Amino acid sequence: MDITTVLFYIFSAVLLGSAFRVITAPSTVHAALFLILGFFNAACIWMLLKAEFLAITLVLVYIGAVMVLFLFVVMMLDINSDKVRQGFWKHLPLGGLVGAFAALEMAAVLMGGFRLNAAPEPSALALQLGNTKLLGIAIYTQYLYPLEIAAVLLLVAIIAAIALTLRGRKDSRSQNPGDQVKVKKGDRLRIVKMAPTVEVPAVEATAAAAAENSKGAA
Structure with missing residues (x-):
């Protein structure tokens, strides 16, 4: 050994x-x-x-x-792990059965690899390129479609995780890009027409007259 x-x-x-x-x-x-x-x-x-x-x-x-x-x-x-462990012994037989079935499947798949007496010798190309470059060549040539399918599945999982955890809060403030694009200049600025002259209010006119009378009396 x-x-x-x-x-x-x-x-x-x-x-x-x-x-x-x-x-x-x-x-x-x-x-x-x-x-x-x-x-x-x-x-x-x-x-x-x-x-x-x-x-x-x-x-x-x-x-x-x-x-x-x-x-x-x-x-x-x-x-809180105490709530997670509730019902552990209740589901243990079913979990053990599923685990044993998965172990038997893995053993059936991997059993052929233990029958080799010695590892095969690497080829001259493998020695020249290295296993990292050979792995990249195999992934993007022979296993290109499975790689793309796995990438799509991961993308769907990412979008689903974001959609499940996205929660709207009432006290949060955010901008809506759609409303910003649809906005018009009339919604932002309003021009109001006003008369060229403005009448003096009655209170101010009375105060001005009293001031003039006081000056004349003096």
């Missing part, structure tokens, strides 16, 4: 343990931290498989961005 095999079993054991703690941890923050540990061990396994691009993408995107966002949201919302 070489060092690569030993490291694979170590990383796999830690990955399985952290994945189990994600669903059994009493605190949501601890569950998110265990998920980060699981992602890190998955990245180490990909490094052992010489998939450097996938490993560094997992570290940068999921651990560096997505999980930080998860922790921020969990700590800001202060989720």
Whole structure:
């Protein structure tokens, strides 16, 4: 048994343990931290498989961005996990059955990969270009349509998330671009015609006459 095999079993054991703690941890923050540990061990396994691009993408995107966002949201919302755990034992048999069925499906798909005695040797083209460039060529040539379908699905999910969380508040002030485009100059400025002369009010005329009389008497 070489060092690569030993490291694979170590990383796999830690990955399985952290994945189990994600669903059994009493605190949501601890569950998110265990998920980060699981992602890190998955990245180490990909490094052992010489998939450097996938490993560094997992570290940068999921651990560096997505999980930080998860922790921020969990700590800001202060989720009460007691209500979430209500009815856990009631739904445990159904959940275990679904999990066992998913595990059997994954085992049926991945069983063929364990029958290889040794990993195939990389071709001369792979050694020359590298796995990152070969991955890009395969994605944008052979798997172009599945990539576009996945992009459309993600776009629909983003729009649905925005539509579900968008709430209008009565005390908020915002501008309507449609009303701004339809506005006319008559709605902004109104010219009022006025007479050229304005009559002096009676009160001011009486005060002016009294002032003149007082001056004449003096």
